[in-house]
Amino acid sequence: MVAGVMVTGVILLKTPGADAAIDVYAEAQALDGEQKARYESLIDELRCPQCLNISLAGSDAMIARDLRREVHRMLLAGKSDAEILEFMYQRYGDFILYRPRFKLSTLLLWLGPLMFLGIALLVLWRMIPGLRAQTDHTRLSRDQQTRLDALLKKAE
Secondary structure (H helix, E strand, O other), X not given: OHHHHHHHHHHHHOOHHHHHHHHHHHHHOOOOHHHHHHXXXXXXXXXXXXXXXXXXXXXXXXXXXXXXXXXXXXXXXXXXXXXXXXXXXXXXXXXXXXXXXXXXXXXXXXXXXXXXXXXXXXXXXXXXXXXXXXXXXXXXXXXXXXXXXXHHHHHO
């Protein structure tokens, strides 16, 4: 009988709903509508330091849970979004921000796509005259075209 109660207790503790109580932490605390929207925006904008390319909102890592609590605490303390982002940046660096700051160390990250687009356009621009030259060689002159027409008429 006691073993059956223990097994039932273990099964109930391991249900999917038991883990969901952790994510309700910030929602259950005293956040008004604007704070709740800011909270959701911030945890979507911040990347989990442990996970690869997952926001704090989508991560179940222990550090993500702690950082969600920290964001919640700072919102209740009246901190602005900029102050919260600055705190996270000072603590975890550029990695935590999905949109890293524009500075010398992130220059390639910001300008790299534009450089690759420029190189692709330059290569395309250089190839087009070559393609035109190739198609010009395949065209017949007027004399060649009249001779070809005459030969085709003879063959018929």
